[in-house]
Amino acid sequence: MKIHFVLIAFCFLACKSEVKTKDNNAVSLPILEIHDFSGIEPYLNLDGSKTYIVNFWATWCAPCVKEIPYFEAIQANYPKHVEVILISLDFPRQYESKLKPFIQKHQLKSKVIVLDDPDMNSWIPKVNADWDGAIPVTLIYNNSKRTFYNRTFTYDELETELETFLTIK
Protein backbone atom coordinates (compact mmCIF):
# COMPACT_ATOMS: atom_id res chain seq x y z
CA MET A 1 0.00 0.00 0.00
CA LYS A 2 2.76 2.31 0.95
CA ILE A 3 4.61 1.40 -2.19
CA HIS A 4 1.48 2.10 -4.20
CA PHE A 5 1.22 5.52 -2.70
CA VAL A 6 4.84 6.28 -3.45
CA LEU A 7 4.39 5.02 -7.00
CA ILE A 8 1.29 7.10 -7.54
CA ALA A 9 2.98 10.15 -6.07
CA PHE A 10 5.97 9.53 -8.31
CA CYS A 11 3.78 9.18 -11.39
CA PHE A 12 1.92 12.31 -10.52
CA LEU A 13 5.12 14.27 -10.11
CA ALA A 14 6.67 12.84 -13.24
CA CYS A 15 3.54 13.45 -15.31
CA LYS A 16 3.22 16.92 -14.00
CA SER A 17 6.74 17.91 -14.95
CA GLU A 18 6.39 16.25 -18.35
CA VAL A 19 3.18 18.10 -19.12
CA LYS A 20 4.81 21.32 -18.12
CA THR A 21 7.73 20.77 -20.50
CA LYS A 22 5.41 19.88 -23.35
CA ASP A 23 3.35 23.00 -22.78
CA ASN A 24 6.46 25.11 -22.93
CA ASN A 25 7.49 23.57 -26.21
CA ALA A 26 4.04 23.93 -27.69
CA VAL A 27 3.97 27.60 -26.90
CA SER A 28 7.49 28.46 -27.96
CA LEU A 29 8.76 26.16 -30.69
CA PRO A 30 7.28 26.12 -34.18
CA ILE A 31 6.06 22.93 -35.85
CA LEU A 32 8.08 22.03 -38.90
CA GLU A 33 6.69 20.94 -42.24
CA ILE A 34 9.18 18.35 -43.52
CA HIS A 35 9.15 16.86 -47.02
CA ASP A 36 11.21 14.90 -49.48
CA PHE A 37 11.55 16.53 -52.88
CA SER A 38 8.20 15.27 -54.15
CA GLY A 39 6.60 17.22 -51.31
CA ILE A 40 8.63 20.35 -52.11
CA GLU A 41 8.09 20.37 -55.85
CA PRO A 42 4.53 21.82 -55.71
CA TYR A 43 5.93 24.90 -53.97
CA LEU A 44 8.16 25.50 -57.00
CA ASN A 45 5.11 25.51 -59.26
CA LEU A 46 2.34 27.32 -57.40
CA ASP A 47 -0.35 28.61 -59.68
CA GLY A 48 -1.68 31.54 -57.65
CA SER A 49 -1.80 35.21 -58.46
CA LYS A 50 1.25 36.10 -56.38
CA THR A 51 4.92 36.26 -57.19
CA TYR A 52 6.67 33.50 -55.28
CA ILE A 53 10.17 33.88 -53.87
CA VAL A 54 11.63 30.50 -52.97
CA ASN A 55 14.93 30.57 -51.13
CA PHE A 56 17.06 27.49 -50.35
CA TRP A 57 19.00 28.03 -47.14
CA ALA A 58 20.21 26.46 -43.88
CA THR A 59 20.99 27.81 -40.44
CA TRP A 60 24.61 26.60 -40.79
CA CYS A 61 25.08 28.62 -44.01
CA ALA A 62 26.38 32.07 -43.05
CA PRO A 63 25.60 33.89 -46.32
CA CYS A 64 22.09 32.38 -46.21
CA VAL A 65 21.43 33.59 -42.69
CA LYS A 66 22.66 37.04 -43.62
CA GLU A 67 19.99 37.53 -46.30
CA ILE A 68 17.03 36.02 -44.40
CA PRO A 69 16.05 39.44 -42.97
CA TYR A 70 15.79 40.83 -46.52
CA PHE A 71 13.36 38.09 -47.53
CA GLU A 72 11.40 38.75 -44.38
CA ALA A 73 11.29 42.47 -45.13
CA ILE A 74 10.12 41.82 -48.70
CA GLN A 75 7.35 39.61 -47.36
CA ALA A 76 6.33 42.36 -44.95
CA ASN A 77 6.43 45.11 -47.57
CA TYR A 78 4.58 43.24 -50.34
CA PRO A 79 2.05 41.19 -48.38
CA LYS A 80 -0.57 41.07 -51.15
CA HIS A 81 1.65 40.38 -54.11
CA VAL A 82 4.48 38.27 -52.79
CA GLU A 83 4.80 34.98 -50.96
CA VAL A 84 8.22 34.09 -49.60
CA ILE A 85 8.93 30.40 -49.05
CA LEU A 86 12.11 29.50 -47.17
CA ILE A 87 13.19 25.94 -47.90
CA SER A 88 15.56 24.79 -45.20
CA LEU A 89 18.26 22.22 -45.91
CA ASP A 90 19.13 21.84 -42.25
CA PHE A 91 20.06 18.36 -41.07
CA PRO A 92 17.39 16.36 -39.21
CA ARG A 93 19.51 16.20 -36.06
CA GLN A 94 19.51 20.01 -35.97
CA TYR A 95 15.78 20.57 -36.36
CA GLU A 96 15.31 20.90 -32.62
CA SER A 97 18.67 22.35 -31.66
CA LYS A 98 19.18 24.89 -34.47
CA LEU A 99 16.31 25.33 -36.90
CA LYS A 100 13.35 25.70 -34.54
CA PRO A 101 15.23 28.07 -32.21
CA PHE A 102 16.32 30.11 -35.26
CA ILE A 103 12.73 30.46 -36.52
CA GLN A 104 11.63 31.42 -33.03
CA LYS A 105 14.45 33.83 -32.29
CA HIS A 106 14.02 35.72 -35.56
CA GLN A 107 10.23 35.49 -35.42
CA LEU A 108 10.16 34.40 -39.05
CA LYS A 109 6.87 35.31 -40.70
CA SER A 110 7.67 33.70 -44.06
CA LYS A 111 6.65 30.12 -44.62
CA VAL A 112 9.49 27.75 -43.69
CA ILE A 113 9.49 24.25 -45.18
CA VAL A 114 12.16 21.63 -44.59
CA LEU A 115 13.59 19.56 -47.42
CA ASP A 116 14.99 16.23 -46.26
CA ASP A 117 16.02 14.19 -49.29
CA PRO A 118 19.55 12.78 -49.39
CA ASP A 119 19.54 11.76 -53.08
CA MET A 120 20.56 15.26 -54.08
CA ASN A 121 21.59 14.47 -57.65
CA SER A 122 18.02 13.36 -58.35
CA TRP A 123 16.37 16.64 -57.33
CA ILE A 124 18.89 19.49 -57.68
CA PRO A 125 18.54 19.52 -61.50
CA LYS A 126 14.74 19.62 -61.11
CA VAL A 127 15.02 22.92 -59.25
CA ASN A 128 17.23 24.36 -61.97
CA ALA A 129 19.62 22.86 -64.51
CA ASP A 130 22.28 25.46 -63.71
CA TRP A 131 22.32 24.82 -59.97
CA ASP A 132 25.38 22.87 -58.91
CA GLY A 133 24.31 22.64 -55.28
CA ALA A 134 25.94 25.59 -53.52
CA ILE A 135 23.57 27.54 -51.28
CA PRO A 136 22.03 30.05 -50.98
CA VAL A 137 20.04 30.08 -54.20
CA THR A 138 16.70 31.72 -54.91
CA LEU A 139 13.92 31.06 -57.38
CA ILE A 140 11.50 33.86 -58.20
CA TYR A 141 8.46 33.05 -60.32
CA ASN A 142 4.92 33.96 -61.17
CA ASN A 143 2.50 33.10 -63.94
CA SER A 144 4.54 34.87 -66.59
CA LYS A 145 8.18 34.76 -65.55
CA ARG A 146 10.61 32.46 -63.79
CA THR A 147 14.25 33.19 -62.87
CA PHE A 148 16.79 31.23 -60.85
CA TYR A 149 19.44 33.17 -58.92
CA ASN A 150 22.72 31.49 -58.02
CA ARG A 151 23.74 34.43 -55.83
CA THR A 152 23.06 36.30 -52.62
CA PHE A 153 20.93 39.44 -52.29
CA THR A 154 20.82 42.67 -50.36
CA TYR A 155 17.36 44.08 -49.72
CA ASP A 156 17.69 46.60 -52.54
CA GLU A 157 18.93 44.00 -55.00
CA LEU A 158 16.07 41.68 -54.10
CA GLU A 159 13.52 44.44 -54.47
CA THR A 160 14.96 45.46 -57.84
CA GLU A 161 14.62 41.89 -59.08
CA LEU A 162 11.15 41.57 -57.63
CA GLU A 163 10.01 44.72 -59.40
CA THR A 164 10.79 43.13 -62.77
CA PHE A 165 8.23 40.47 -61.86
CA LEU A 166 5.59 42.82 -60.56
CA THR A 167 5.66 45.31 -63.43
CA ILE A 168 5.24 42.77 -66.21
CA LYS A 169 2.05 41.39 -64.74
Added chain:
Amino acid sequence: MNTIYNILILFTTLFCSHPFDDGYDIGDIATDFSLENIDGSFVSLSDFKDAKGFIIVFTCNTCPYAVLYEDRIEALNKKYAHQGYPVIAIMPNNVETKPGDSMISMRERAIDKGFTFPYLIDAGQKIYPQYGATKTPHVFILESTPRGPLVRYIGGIDDNYKDASLVKTPYVEEVIESLKNGYEIKQTKTKAIGCSIKL
Protein backbone atom coordinates in the same frame (compact mmCIF):
# COMPACT_ATOMS: atom_id res chain seq x y z
CA MET B 1 23.37 38.24 -81.55
CA ASN B 2 26.83 39.23 -80.54
CA THR B 3 25.45 42.09 -78.52
CA ILE B 4 23.04 39.83 -76.69
CA TYR B 5 25.90 37.45 -76.00
CA ASN B 6 28.03 40.30 -74.65
CA ILE B 7 25.21 41.54 -72.49
CA LEU B 8 24.75 38.02 -71.16
CA ILE B 9 28.42 37.77 -70.31
CA LEU B 10 28.34 41.18 -68.66
CA PHE B 11 25.25 40.16 -66.73
CA THR B 12 26.87 36.94 -65.58
CA THR B 13 30.01 38.77 -64.51
CA LEU B 14 28.11 41.45 -62.67
CA PHE B 15 25.52 39.42 -60.93
CA CYS B 16 26.87 35.96 -60.23
CA SER B 17 28.55 35.62 -56.88
CA HIS B 18 29.89 32.23 -57.92
CA PRO B 19 31.74 31.92 -61.22
CA PHE B 20 29.84 28.69 -61.81
CA ASP B 21 29.98 28.93 -65.56
CA ASP B 22 33.76 29.04 -65.50
CA GLY B 23 36.22 26.32 -64.70
CA TYR B 24 36.80 22.91 -66.15
CA ASP B 25 34.42 20.76 -68.06
CA ILE B 26 34.75 17.06 -68.78
CA GLY B 27 37.62 16.50 -71.21
CA ASP B 28 39.61 19.59 -70.22
CA ILE B 29 43.25 19.34 -69.16
CA ALA B 30 43.72 20.52 -65.58
CA THR B 31 46.69 22.71 -64.80
CA ASP B 32 49.05 21.62 -62.07
CA PHE B 33 49.45 23.61 -58.85
CA SER B 34 51.82 23.96 -55.95
CA LEU B 35 49.90 24.35 -52.71
CA GLU B 36 50.97 24.19 -49.10
CA ASN B 37 50.17 20.99 -47.24
CA ILE B 38 49.42 20.78 -43.53
CA ASP B 39 52.98 19.52 -42.93
CA GLY B 40 54.46 22.70 -44.43
CA SER B 41 55.58 21.04 -47.67
CA PHE B 42 54.25 22.11 -51.06
CA VAL B 43 52.37 19.54 -53.11
CA SER B 44 51.91 19.35 -56.89
CA LEU B 45 50.24 16.75 -59.07
CA SER B 46 53.59 16.24 -60.77
CA ASP B 47 55.02 14.96 -57.46
CA PHE B 48 52.98 11.79 -57.97
CA LYS B 49 55.03 10.25 -60.76
CA ASP B 50 53.16 6.93 -60.79
CA ALA B 51 49.65 8.29 -60.35
CA LYS B 52 47.16 6.99 -62.90
CA GLY B 53 44.84 9.73 -61.80
CA PHE B 54 43.69 11.87 -58.90
CA ILE B 55 40.63 12.32 -56.75
CA ILE B 56 40.71 16.08 -56.12
CA VAL B 57 38.32 17.04 -53.34
CA PHE B 58 37.66 20.68 -52.51
CA THR B 59 36.67 20.44 -48.86
CA CYS B 60 37.04 22.20 -45.53
CA ASN B 61 36.62 21.85 -41.77
CA THR B 62 33.62 24.08 -41.32
CA CYS B 63 30.99 22.95 -43.81
CA PRO B 64 28.60 20.39 -42.29
CA TYR B 65 28.38 18.48 -45.57
CA ALA B 66 32.17 18.32 -45.81
CA VAL B 67 32.32 17.07 -42.22
CA LEU B 68 29.76 14.36 -42.98
CA TYR B 69 32.00 13.16 -45.82
CA GLU B 70 35.35 13.24 -43.98
CA ASP B 71 35.44 9.54 -43.19
CA ARG B 72 34.35 8.64 -46.70
CA ILE B 73 37.06 10.83 -48.24
CA GLU B 74 39.62 9.10 -46.04
CA ALA B 75 38.19 5.70 -47.05
CA LEU B 76 38.56 6.62 -50.72
CA ASN B 77 42.23 7.44 -50.20
CA LYS B 78 42.84 4.21 -48.27
CA LYS B 79 41.18 2.22 -51.02
CA TYR B 80 42.56 3.94 -54.09
CA ALA B 81 45.87 5.69 -53.30
CA HIS B 82 47.87 2.46 -53.56
CA GLN B 83 46.00 1.61 -56.76
CA GLY B 84 47.33 4.80 -58.34
CA TYR B 85 44.44 7.17 -57.61
CA PRO B 86 45.32 9.24 -54.53
CA VAL B 87 42.98 11.75 -52.89
CA ILE B 88 44.24 15.33 -52.88
CA ALA B 89 42.12 17.54 -50.63
CA ILE B 90 42.19 21.30 -51.18
CA MET B 91 40.68 23.80 -48.74
CA PRO B 92 39.46 26.74 -50.86
CA ASN B 93 37.92 29.12 -48.30
CA ASN B 94 39.25 32.53 -47.29
CA VAL B 95 40.46 31.86 -43.74
CA GLU B 96 39.76 35.44 -42.71
CA THR B 97 36.09 34.81 -43.44
CA LYS B 98 36.26 31.29 -42.00
CA PRO B 99 38.90 31.17 -39.24
CA GLY B 100 37.85 27.57 -38.55
CA ASP B 101 39.50 26.64 -41.83
CA SER B 102 42.93 28.06 -40.96
CA MET B 103 46.03 26.01 -41.61
CA ILE B 104 46.28 25.27 -37.88
CA SER B 105 42.67 24.09 -37.78
CA MET B 106 43.19 22.01 -40.89
CA ARG B 107 46.25 20.36 -39.33
CA GLU B 108 44.43 19.62 -36.10
CA ARG B 109 41.44 18.15 -37.90
CA ALA B 110 43.72 15.99 -40.04
CA ILE B 111 45.46 14.68 -36.92
CA ASP B 112 42.16 14.06 -35.12
CA LYS B 113 40.68 12.22 -38.08
CA GLY B 114 43.89 10.47 -39.13
CA PHE B 115 43.80 11.78 -42.69
CA THR B 116 46.32 9.96 -44.88
CA PHE B 117 45.86 12.25 -47.89
CA PRO B 118 47.46 15.65 -48.51
CA TYR B 119 45.24 18.43 -47.16
CA LEU B 120 46.28 21.55 -49.03
CA ILE B 121 45.29 25.16 -48.64
CA ASP B 122 44.44 27.27 -51.69
CA ALA B 123 45.91 30.25 -49.87
CA GLY B 124 45.61 32.74 -52.74
CA GLN B 125 42.22 31.34 -53.82
CA LYS B 126 43.68 31.01 -57.32
CA ILE B 127 43.24 27.28 -57.92
CA TYR B 128 39.59 26.62 -57.11
CA PRO B 129 38.33 29.15 -59.71
CA GLN B 130 40.47 27.46 -62.37
CA TYR B 131 38.79 24.16 -61.56
CA GLY B 132 35.41 25.81 -61.27
CA ALA B 133 34.81 24.52 -57.77
CA THR B 134 31.88 26.37 -56.21
CA LYS B 135 31.32 24.58 -52.93
CA THR B 136 32.61 22.11 -50.41
CA PRO B 137 32.73 19.21 -50.90
CA HIS B 138 33.24 19.28 -54.67
CA VAL B 139 35.07 16.46 -56.44
CA PHE B 140 37.10 16.51 -59.65
CA ILE B 141 38.52 13.20 -60.88
CA LEU B 142 41.53 13.50 -63.15
CA GLU B 143 43.12 10.84 -65.31
CA SER B 144 46.83 11.02 -66.05
CA THR B 145 47.38 11.19 -69.81
CA PRO B 146 50.36 12.14 -71.98
CA ARG B 147 48.63 15.49 -72.57
CA GLY B 148 48.26 16.11 -68.84
CA PRO B 149 45.63 15.45 -66.15
CA LEU B 150 42.35 14.98 -67.99
CA VAL B 151 39.12 15.95 -66.21
CA ARG B 152 36.89 12.83 -66.22
CA TYR B 153 34.32 13.55 -63.50
CA ILE B 154 32.90 16.57 -61.64
CA GLY B 155 30.42 16.36 -58.80
CA GLY B 156 29.55 14.68 -55.55
CA ILE B 157 31.00 11.71 -53.69
CA ASP B 158 27.89 9.52 -53.50
CA ASP B 159 24.11 9.76 -53.38
CA ASN B 160 23.47 9.83 -49.64
CA TYR B 161 25.21 12.47 -47.54
CA LYS B 162 23.31 11.42 -44.44
CA ASP B 163 24.24 7.78 -44.20
CA ALA B 164 27.09 6.01 -45.97
CA SER B 165 25.39 2.66 -45.40
CA LEU B 166 22.37 3.77 -47.46
CA VAL B 167 24.38 4.83 -50.51
CA LYS B 168 23.00 3.32 -53.71
CA THR B 169 25.49 4.84 -56.15
CA PRO B 170 29.01 5.64 -54.94
CA TYR B 171 29.74 8.06 -57.78
CA VAL B 172 33.48 8.46 -57.17
CA GLU B 173 34.11 4.74 -56.73
CA GLU B 174 32.21 3.97 -59.92
CA VAL B 175 34.34 6.43 -61.84
CA ILE B 176 37.61 5.05 -60.49
CA GLU B 177 36.53 1.47 -61.17
CA SER B 178 35.65 2.48 -64.73
CA LEU B 179 39.02 4.18 -65.19
CA LYS B 180 40.85 1.16 -63.78
CA ASN B 181 39.04 -1.22 -66.08
CA GLY B 182 38.87 0.99 -69.15
CA TYR B 183 35.08 1.14 -69.10
CA GLU B 184 33.02 4.10 -70.14
CA ILE B 185 32.13 6.37 -67.20
CA LYS B 186 28.37 6.19 -66.70
CA GLN B 187 27.91 9.47 -64.84
CA THR B 188 30.51 12.13 -65.57
CA LYS B 189 28.68 14.86 -63.65
CA THR B 190 26.49 14.80 -60.57
CA LYS B 191 24.96 17.50 -58.39
CA ALA B 192 25.23 17.74 -54.62
CA ILE B 193 24.43 20.38 -52.03
CA GLY B 194 27.44 22.01 -50.47
CA CYS B 195 28.60 25.16 -48.73
CA SER B 196 29.53 27.98 -51.07
CA ILE B 197 33.25 28.73 -51.10
CA LYS B 198 33.90 31.67 -48.78
CA LEU B 199 35.55 34.72 -50.33
